[in-house]
Amino acid sequence: MSSEPNSPPLVGAAPEAALDGLKVVEFGRSLVGPVMGRFLALNGATVVKVESRRSLDVSRLSGPHGKALPGPDTGGTFANLNAGKFGVTLDLKHEEGPTQARKLMLWADVVVENLGLTTLEELGLGYEGLAALKPGIIMASGTAQGHTGPHAHHPGWAVFMFALCGVSELTGDPDAPPQYPMGLYPDLLPPRFGTIGILAALDYRRRTGRGQHLRVSQFESCAYVMAPLCLDYQVNGVVARRSGNRSSWAAPHGVYRCQGEDRWVAINVTSEEQWRSLCGAMERSEWLEDARFETLHVRKQNEDELDQRLADWTGSRSCEEVMRVLQDAGVPAGRVSDARDLSEDPQLAARGHSLRVEHPAIGPMSVESPAFRLSRSPVGVARPAPRLGEHNERVFRDFLGLSGPEFATLETAGVFE
Amino acid sequence: MLSGYRLLELAEEPGALCAKVFADLGADVLKIEPPGGSRQRDRAPFAGGEAGVDRSLHFAAYNAGKRGLTLDLEREEGREIFLDLVARADFVVDSYAPGVLASMGLDYPALSRVNPRIIHASVTPFGQQGPYRDFASTEMVTSALSGLLYMVGEPGEPPAHTNFPMSIHSAASLDAAVGMLVAHHERERSGLGQYVDASSQESAKWMTFDIALRWELDAVILRRAGAALEYGEGVRRRVHWRCADGWVAFAVFPAPSSHKSARNLGEWMREEGFETGAFGEANWEELSYFDMSEAAIHGLEDPVAKFFEAHTMEELYAGALDRSILLAPAMTARQIVESPQLEALGFWDEITDPERGGTARYPRFLRSSEVEVAVRSRSPHLGEHNFEVYANELGIPDERLRMLEDRGVV
Structure with missing residues (x-):
């Protein structure tokens, strides 16, 4: 960095900070x-x-x-x-x-x-x-x-x-x-x-x-x-709208109530492997035999029923427990953190x-x-x-x-x- | 601005925007995909609604301006070629799960041995260390763990996701770009590169810094309030209002420009013969925002709601612009593409991509008095620049290149 001739010694910045002198x-x-x-x-x-x-x-x-x-x-x-x-x-x-x-x-x-x-x-x-x-x-x-x-x-x-x-x-x-x-x-x-x-x-x-x-x-x-949505409109004439918590390419995909007041967990099953892992982790392997849930296509058709079943399971557990059990099985799941949770979040703390x-x-x-x-x-x-x-x-x-x-x-x- | 620098991208969605920004700034960005193609190529929306390797508009949007290579990093020969590229590059960005590049012998220490000047950034949901590092994640799950999700939706109902592409990753991708350029500034002094570890959770969590502050200093947990904005326990301001053909955002806040805006709206309503009721009579400077009854709030809001419902988004925005009213239409992609304001700014570059419906407009993020920061080319086909880079730039002989192709390495 070029310095002005009369530039004073810089104060305060850690000596090795990347922008020291700027x-x-x-x-x-x-x-x-x-x-x-x-x-x-x-x-x-x-x-x-x-x-x-x-x-x-x-x-x-x-x-x-x-x-x-x-x-x-x-x-x-x-x-x-x-x-x-x-x-x-x-x-x-x-x-x-x-x-x-x-x-x-x-x-x-x-x-x-x-x-x-x-x-x-x-x-x-x-x-x-x-x-x-x-x-x-x-x-x-x-x-x-x-x-x-x-x-x-x-x-x-x-x-x-x-x-x-x-x-x-x-x-x-x-x-x-x-x-x-x-x-x-x-x-x-x-x-x-x-x-x-x-x-x-x-x-x-x-x-x-x-x-x-x-x-x-x-x-x-x-x-x-927003570039992809702008392209979708220009190329296809499609105007993207809000679509709630569901996804056209994943099911179950939502936010489910847990034990406690205003406590929730987000669960997104994005592959068939994750679907099998989810059923295993929930100890509901009989769902794997159920024709209504066999493929993404039919899970999407029966999504209300599926979401209800997940909510029944999460409703009697803490969001932390659901997250831990599902993450241990490799299923994307996350506690819906509020401001207090964030102040105590172990990951944010570990990263400083x-x-x-x-x-x-x-x-x-x-x-x-x-x-x-x-x-x-x-x-x-x-x-x-x-x-x-x-x-x-x-x-x-x-x-x-x-x-x-x-x-x-x-x-x-x-x-x- | 960054012409002469080369960035290698080993990124799926989380890091692609980071590399795109470098491409717009003039750097030579080589997007390195596995031989089967990036998963971004499978992301909707697609041109004509049909999936295909060169049909994804999502891929097009975030990869325009880059050159495209295929390379199988799972094989020794692929890794050797990659390290050859690293020796000639200035930046690397990846979005592999933590530990994957290390298992292939391609983590930062390995890259740094080949090129001590290399700056290597990883963009992952939670970063390289810590108890969540190996968590499976999606945008919604990261949003949940960063505090964004909790704050959106109707009270008592499940929190609601904001559904635009890269809603979480955009911030992390840009933070990684900031980090790489901070490291680059330092490199000009020390001659050494370094590793940049970016976390989407942290990027998103900083987007709610105001909520963290309320908790830390006031011990107040702010909550979601539907189409309104919550200030404190039970103190809400309605923000989204129905109009004749959609929605507009309007609210009155304790600030002089907002009070003036409210008076201007009242005047407009009167001019058109609408009842203004309590809204028209309000003494905004004196109004308490913290102890209003539901009835009083309705008294203020109902005349406004009636006025908005009788007008279109376009009428309301035109009036707001004319009369200095703090109001904006809830625009869609169509209105963004057709915005006269963006047109006047020279926001768009026209890029032709025959596989994706011909010519379309791509956006710019920065205007400079000195250099054009712009999209220079359409996104690459799978392996489009293999020959150009491997044969012409790395000097791999034809015969060997053909062999590598036959074996599926490139």
């Missing part, structure tokens, strides 16, 4: 921008998040607050999404604000932002202007539906984006309303695509010296993974899924690791999410080299608000 400035709000910053920070990059007291990252205003008093520095959502980052406040509406922001952006290798379609450009901080001063700069921008086009101005909350991207329509039983989906695909797919773009662009810069402006959007990211960090207001808290483990490079949370303006002095003096009096003058003038 400098990132994040103008992130809510999820798409901050999650790009989060991926980079947990892998060792120095990430400086820029907010202002006039324009906070909105996730500072959401909870949960646990035992902490509600306030911009105590919310769990912000603490999770911004763990490992430095934080500064800079009033971009102040006449000196954009100048200091530009300095910070030129210090960085990568600028991440999702402030809106034209916010940075209107401040004179758009990609073109930066690239004229530093051709290697990489900027990654996130939007709801792209920067241009007839719908670009419509806001992109996940609640609505699920519907727009086709996820809602595919969720639930065909005879019921589309169910509200879970898994924040519209918020969490685009930053993954964006991070992939940033890392590829860093390689491109190494080879060519050239930077670039990358753009991801919620709509495009989700529509991208939760990184721990001590947050000054919240106390010890979990920050999920990226879902990959690298065999040599560690991931880690170098510091808890920043309090509003926590690193103003550190960043502007130590990273950018402002003198004490210069910093004090700007501070008094209200630039760091």
Whole structure:
């Protein structure tokens, strides 16, 4: 990684972290921008998040607050999404604000932002202007539906984006309303695509010296993974619909009630071998002689009866027991885990899924690791999410080299608000 | 952006999207299938509805832009050829069950001996270690164990699956790609590759980080709420509403833009002569979201429901765009393909594939001011690039190649 001549020693990142030395400035709000910053920070990059007291990252205003008093520095959502980052406040509406922001952006290798379609450009901080001063700069921008086009101005909350991207329509039983989906695909797919773009662009810069402006959007990211269904419509004229818990190529295939309140297990039998194993594990080998269940074809025809029989068996057992007995026989089966189950899940624990960090207001808290483990490079949370303006002095003096009096003058003038 | 790099893919569904992303970024991706073909070729939907080795649209979607090889890794000769390829590659991605590649002598340590710079990622349901590592799994089972499934469906009814392809694997595939490129960044410094162990369970579980937070900090277990979204014990906001020809998503949340959106909708309803009732009179800033009676909720919702039922998805979305109302239609694949917004963005590449109905549109995931990130070619036929790679690039003599073909190695 190229270093600026005056670049200060990097602080906080584990010395051998993969992105050690990479400098990132994040103008992130809510999820798409901050999650790009989060991926980079947990892998060792120095990430400086820029907010202002006039324009906070909105996730500072959401909870949960646990035992902490509600306030911009105590919310769990912000603490999770911004763990490992430095934080500064800079009033971009102040006449000196954009100048200091530009300095910070030129210090960085990568600028991440999702402030809106034209916010940075209107401040004179758009990609073109930066690239004229530093051709290697990489900027990654996130939007709801792209920067241009007839719908670009419509806001992109996940609640609505699920519907727009086709996820809602595919969720639930065909005879019921589309169910509200879970898994924040519209918020969490685009930053993954964006991070992939940033890392590829860093390689491109190494080879060519050239930077670039990358753009991801919620709509495009989700529509991208719908490609097979888009092809089905174009080639066959078929419009995929939600199909509930059953499958055209597997039976039994469903979610079955277990002992306890709201306890369930998912069981999917995807081959004849698994069907035999299932009957064996359930001690129901007589089902193998039953003509109604002989092949997938007839099991599909008698699926109501089959599902009832499975439910009778699972209903008197714990979901953990069902999972264990069936998995021991090689049958795909999984407990339907709720939030408490996940916090105690032995597999997630064995992988070290939760990184721990001590947050000054919240106390010890979990920050999920990226879902990959690298065999040599560690991931880690170098510091808890920043309090509003926590690193103003550190960043502007130590990273950018402002003198004490210069910093004090700007501070008094209200630039760091 | 990644032209000049080569990735070898030994992946079924979970890793195929990971390699696809590299192909779109310009890397040379060699998809290595067993001589009988990838199981993805058997995945519906099929062109014309009929299965066939080159008919799967699922395969086409996630493998466009790659070159295709066949190679039998169960045989010594196949493994030797693979290691020759590894010596000339930068990345490998696989989705074998944990331990399978090791049993064939092709795990990361073995690849690394041939090429210390190689970065090797495995995408599996639960990762390479831990008590679930050998679990048999499907998308639904992984969804169950990652907390997604519990959160979807009617209260009291069985949890409901979200049925789009790669609903679980897409996130894991992308996380693996992030991991490989993080490792690549480090490789430029150290000269060494490393192993990337990706877990679909973890990728999916992170998709519900908000639910984990509520449990960790507030000891609240959020539950599924049907077509609504649950905030806390019994606090729900209806999200999906029936309209004349389908469904739309609309809700009011405690946020200024949402309050404005609600007022704009009320105004629109009045303009069209609809009753607005309690919805029209609501003082959204003062409204408590945590202690409303069922009757009060109905009072707010019923006028909106009537208005939506009298309009089509298209009318409602057009009005929402005009009037800054936070509403979106529950679109289908047809509406995605025909979206004027995606059209305006230049989202689609036209790719011709005679076996799969001719020319169709394939999507892009990223736009760059510098490089086109695009789909460059249709998905490969089984073994389509065997000769090109084995003879021309590896220099295997014709005679030996024919022998390998006869013996079913390639």
